Amino acid sequence: MDAIKEIVERRLQHEGLRSVIPDVEDCKLRIVYEQHGRLLEWLLVEKGNRSGGYLIEHQADRMTILSDRNAIEQCMTVERNRQALGKIADVFFNPTKIREWQQPSPRPHKGVKSFQTYLELFPSLKDNDKALTLIRMEREEAEFVVTLFERVRSYYEPTADQKDSILWRNAERFRSDTWIDLLQDLHKAFPIMQKVAKLPFQMAHQLGSQKVRLMTGIGWRWMHWQVYAHWHDDYFYLFDRWKSNPDNYEGMQQTLLESVRPVVARLFPNEMIVSEQTLSCEREPFRFREGERNA
Amino acid sequence: MIFTYLLMLAGLVPMILFLFALKEHRHYRILLRCLCISLVIWLFVYGIATMVNFHYWSAHEMPFFPAWGEINIMFFLMVGIFAIIFAIVVVTSLPIRVSIGEWFAQYGKVLVAMGMFCLTILIIFIFIMPAGQKYAYSLVLDKGHRQLAQVIPAADDPVSVVLVTSEQNCFSRSSSSSCRDSYYENLVMAKNNHSQGLWVQMEIAFFNSRNEVMDVMQYGPVYFAAGETKPILPEYEADQTSVWNRWTNHTKRQTTDIQYRYAWQ
Numbered sequence: 001m002d003a004i005k006e007i008v009e010r011r012l013q014h015e016g017l018r019s020v021i022p023d024v025e026d027c028k029l030r031i032v033y034e035q036h037g038r039l040l041e042w043l044l045v046e047k048g049n050r051s052g053g054y055l056i057e058h059q060a061d062r063m064t065i066l067s068d069r070n071a072i073e074q075c076m077t078v079e080r081n082r083q084a085l086g087k088i089a090d091v092f093f094n095p096t097k098i099r100e101w102q103q104p105s106p107r108p109h110k111g112v113k114s115f116q117t118y119l120e121l122f123p124s125l126k127d128n129d130k131a132l133t134l135i136r137m138e139r140e141e142a143e144f145v146v147t148l149f150e151r152v153r154s155y156y157e158p159t160a161d162q163k164d165s166i167l168w169r170n171a172e173r174f175r176s177d178t179w180i181d182l183l184q185d186l187h188k189a190f191p192i193m194q195k196v197a198k199l200p201f202q203m204a205h206q207l208g209s210q211k212v213r214l215m216t217g218i219g220w221r222w223m224h225w226q227v228y229a230h231w232h233d234d235y236f237y238l239f240d241r242w243k244s245n246p247d248n249y250e251g252m253q254q255t256l257l258e259s260v261r262p263v264v265a266r267l268f269p270n271e272m273i274v275s276e277q278t279l280s281c282e283r284e285p286f287r288f289r290e291g292e293r294n295a
Numbered sequence: 296m297i298f299t300y301l302l303m304l305a306g307l308v309p310m311i312l313f314l315f316a317l318k319e320h321r322h323y324r325i326l327l328r329c330l331c332i333s334l335v336i337w338l339f340v341y342g343i344a345t346m347v348n349f350h351y352w353s354a355h356e357m358p359f360f361p362a363w364g365e366i367n368i369m370f371f372l373m374v375g376i377f378a379i380i381f382a383i384v385v386v387t388s389l390p391i392r393v394s395i396g397e398w399f400a401q402y403g404k405v406l407v408a409m410g411m412f413c414l415t416i417l418i419i420f421i422f423i424m425p426a427g428q429k430y431a432y433s434l435v436l437d438k439g440h441r442q443l444a445q446v447i448p449a450a451d452d453p454v455s456v457v458l459v460t461s462e463q464n465c466f467s468r469s470s471s472s473s474c475r476d477s478y479y480e481n482l483v484m485a486k487n488n489h490s491q492g493l494w495v496q497m498e499i500a501f502f503n504s505r506n507e508v509m510d511v512m513q514y515g516p517v518y519f520a521a522g523e524t525k526p527i528l529p530e531y532e533a534d535q536t537s538v539w540n541r542w543t544n545h546t547k548r549q550t551t552d553i554q555y556r557y558a559w560q
Contacts, residue, residue, distance in 0.1 A: 232322035244324050 008032060008041065008058055009166060016279040020065060021054055023047055029267070032058075033075045035171030040066075042075055044267060051269045064278045074171075076268050081174035082155075083260035084253075088182070089156035091234045092119075092149065111230030114223045118196060120209045122146045125196075128207060135198040145192055148185045176253070183249045190231055190245050197224040296464065299427025305340045306423040309333035310415040314408050340423070347426035355433055357538050361425050364535040369420045373413040380409045425537065432539035435460050436526070439484035443524055448488035454495055454519070454557055456485045456527070461550035478545035483527040483553060487519035494518055497557040499527065503548040510544055515557075 011017065018024055021043070028051075029044040039058040045051065055066045055075070095112040125131055126142035196204075201220045204212055212220070236244060238259070239252040246252060316329030351357040360366065384402050393401065439459035446455040461481045465474040481501060487493050496515035500508050514527050527543045 229320055229322075229325050232325050233320050236324075237322045241321075242323050 004039070005032075005166065005168065008039065011058065011063060011281065014063070014279060014281065017056075017063070017065075020277055020279070021045075029167070031075070031079065031167045031169060031267070033078050033169045033171055035074065035078065040071060040075055041166075042072075042268070044269075053268060053270075062278050062280045065276060067276050072268065076264060077176075078169050078171045078174050079267060080257050080260055080264050081176060081179060082169055083263050084256040085155040085174060085179055085182070087238065087256065087260060088186070088235070089152050089154075091238070092116075093153055093156040111226055111234060114226040115230050117209060117211050117223065118193065118227050119145075119149055121196060121199075121204065121207055121212070124207045125199075131199060131203050131207060134200070134203070135195045137192065137195045141192045141195075144185075145189050148182075148189050151182070152186075180249050180253055183252055186235070187245055187247060187249075193227065193231075197228075296427075296431055298430050299424060302340070302344060302423045302427045303419055305336075306344070306419040307415065308340070309337040310411055312336065314411065317404055317408060341418075344422045344426040347430060348422065351426075351429040351433065355429070357429050357432075360421060361537040362534050362540075364532075365537060365540075366421060369417060373417045377409060377413045381406065425539065428537075428539045435482055436484075439482065439526065440524055443484060443486040446486070446488075453489035453493060453559060454485055454487055454497075456483060456497070456499070456553070456555045456557075458482075458550060458553045459484050459526075461546070478547060479549050480542040481544050481546060481550045483543040484524060485519070485527055486524040487522060490521050492518060492520045492523075494560045495557055496559075497527070497555055499543075499553055499555040501544065501546055501550045502552040502554070503546075504551045506552075509546045509548060509550065512544055516560075 012024060012027065012030070023045050024043070026045045026047045027043055028046045031042045031044070033040045033042070041056045041058060043054040043056060045053065053072075055068070055072055057064045057066055057071075092112065092115055095109050095116075122142050122145050125137070126139055126146065129139075132139060132142065199207075201215075201217045204220060205215075208215075215223070232244065236246060239255050240246045310333070313329055313333040316326055316333075320326055320329065348359050352359045384405055388398065388402060436459075439457065442457045442459060443455055446457065448455060459482045461479050463474050463477045463479055465477050483499060485495070485497070487495070494516045496517075497513075499512045499514065501510045501512070503509055512527075512529070514529075517525075519525065526541070528541050529544070531541050
């Protein structure tokens with residue numbers, strides 16, 4: 001996969017491309033969408049107040065500048081899903097995220113920090129039967145939380161889908177129906193996480209990370225409140241201002257997609273009018289091997 | 296005085312708690328929880344204040360609320376402060392052209408916070424502060440009664456007069472900046488030791504620690520029933536000054552001694 005990424009990276013220097021797209025020097029962002037075996041690159045250029053984009057399809061021996069509106073729409077859909085999932089992941093894993101309703105502050109987000117401290121308890125919790133019995137949590141539930149948030153974290157890692165100046169998007173990961181499952185899982189995870197509040201401080205002290213070991217009993221209690229408030233103020237608030245753990249998943253998905261629409265609109269300004277052209281390149285080892293596709 | 300300040304501080308707690316909640320949280324479930332906790336504290340503190348006020352109203356015949364004139368002054372002061380803040384918010388937001396809805400979303404919290412602050416100060420002034428002041432004033436009166444009870448009356452001296460207190464109405468010691476400019480509140484009490492009612496006319500001189508006369512006060516003629524004890528007070532307008540804010544006089548320095556002479560009939 002890295003080889004393909006490097007080839008795509010180099011193709012911006014292609015002489016033919018420069019002659020067709022003269023403002024390629026002003027390229028601000030490159031996003032490559034990998035969908036149905038196709039590699040579609042969206043090239044965002046900005047010059048002064050003017051911005052626009054080109055869609056290029058990369059193949060082993062050529063690249064084609066497309067003017068297909070449907071292909072752009074497909075890329076936009078993937079991007080919207082990616083942004084929406086990123087927004088969810090930011091809630092749980094981005095400590096530097098600035099709450100838009102508060103003044104920008106250099107302090108890290110306390111809710112995220114508390115949530116992560118809470119989450120760090122789960123790997124040791126799932127192996128401790130005594131603690132699980134005490135808080136009436138099944139081992140599967142603890143494992144479910146660990147797996148779920150590993151998945152959520154994969155949408156946050158800022159460098160996971162970035163290679164130098166190129167952002168990579170595997171359309172399979174950002175299918176609309178798959179992230180409805182994610183919303184459902186997060187819905188289930190909330191009450192499971194609340195069970196940790198029943199864990200006695202002495203036991204949490206033994207199980208927890210260094211941060212929990214340095215806590216006082218009041219600090220431990222306060223953390224429950226912070227995590228509870230964080231779920232509501234940052235996660236549930238994405239969908240509803242009133243409901244605790246809303247359950248209309250399609251509605252939640254639509255709300256989230258609407259909220260990221262301006263971001264996607266900035267990434268996909270009007271396309272540049274160019275005639276469809278194919279540029280030949282040197283034949284490159286441009287085939288996915290099994291296993292790489294899902295990387 | 297410390298009781299008054301403690302009650303006032305406790306009265307501010309629910310507001311501070313909720314304002315912090317407004318700053319930190321935005322989901323209504325969380326805000327409602329904070330509001331409920333604030334309400335419980337509010338009910339507790341204001342319940343105590345109401346009971347204290349009720350006690351002094353029923354047992355000591357002190358009015359439940361402060362004098363109407365004092366409430367008016369405080370009300371207009373708070374409305375004025377809120378109006379100034381509102382005007383500042385409106386003027387500073389004028390260059391940002393947004394719809395009314397967005398404007399409220401952006402500045403609503405500031406206005407709610409300031410509105411709550413002004414309202415809380417007003418309620419503290421009406422409920423909490425009088426409760427503490429009544430308690431402090433009743434302690435002074437009790438002290439006066441005790442002092443007068445210890446005086447042994449002479450046969451040709453039917454009226455006893457004592458200086459009960461001469462203190463500044465400020466939180467810390469008299470050397471602090473908050474006390475430096477405040478006057479000493481003096482309270483003098485008199486008792487008719489005679490077995491019959493008397494009309495008394497009095498002149499009282501107030502001395503400082505250097506034995507200098509700071510003020511001379513004329514009082515009466517006033518009727519004292521047999522055995523009656525009452526504070527020596529100038530004529531106050533009933534609706535302008537609350538009972539617990541009435542003092543014999545105010546002096547720049549502390550009164551350490553008084554001298555008096557009187558005529559009776």
